[in-house]
Amino acid sequence: MGPEEGPPHETAYDTEWGDGVRHAARCAGAFLVMLLSVDAAADASSWARSALWAGLALVLLVILVPARVAAGDGWVSVRGLLGERVVRTDRLVAVRWADGVAGRVVLRDAEGGRVELDPHILEANPELWRLLDAGARSSCAAPDGTLRCGTAELRRLGARVDGETARTVFRLSGLE
Template identity: 50%
Template sequence: MHDHRWAQDVKDSVRCVGALLALLLLIDCGSGRFTLLRGALWLALALLLFLVLCPARVSAGENWLASRRLLRERRIRTDLLVSVRYLDGVSQPLRLLDAFGARVEIDPDVLVHNPQLWHRLEKSARRSAADGLLLCGQTALRRLSARMDRECALAVFKVSGLE
């Protein structure tokens, strides 16, 4: 199973990059300063922005979780988790580390919007904790679990018209 919103997120990234490129080229052509070199520069800038905006594709299976970017895939064993923690920053990605030293960084929103991915991760993380492997991360998992419960309750209220 994988992130079902990934394709839409990629399309949104392409739209954003395309709009920026079109705007830059339009301004350049309107000012009369457009050259092939400047066009190539704007194209390179747009491609760089796409590399930044393109989301990782998160997928999970029985006892594993993977995050695939454009050039690389990282995979961990979720039944052998030793650490789960939030990283500093604006988006606060979640870093998962397994007993073999493999690590994956994912956006917690991916788990919020894909409960089946969260269920698989939580089930394996519980097994890791029960086996005594998960030494660092109980707080992060509880925090994420509380967020999942809150989002689920809000969705129920919204569907029932009680928001």
């Protein structure tokens, strides 16, 4: 490594993403088997109907595959069905909760980047949270102080991540 390359950059990924993909594939496969079984039981099987059911199962698979979340020094990216979105955590301007059926954490940066994250991803991956939190802290501590909205949400999220990490440690050590 030459001096112009600088130190290696740390990148963390959602460690449960592969499980989510496998779960999506199992659901789509079960859906396809169910549709083909109903066709076979009704004596309505044909190549065209089977192709239609396979297409519907493929659409379900595409919908169910979770977004791939990664974080590094000063950034978080979410790669989903419609492409990749990146936000600079060291230039955050807002952090907010999007409540609803599936709660989301919405991050916005000074360059106009916007990502939505499932808070459970951060709870299950403390390394992702550590990188996000470090970037958010630097955006608060910067002389221009870009993060103006969302410090309470970050504290709330940090408490959730810390609680889940403690529960995991207790569970793995047999103290639960």
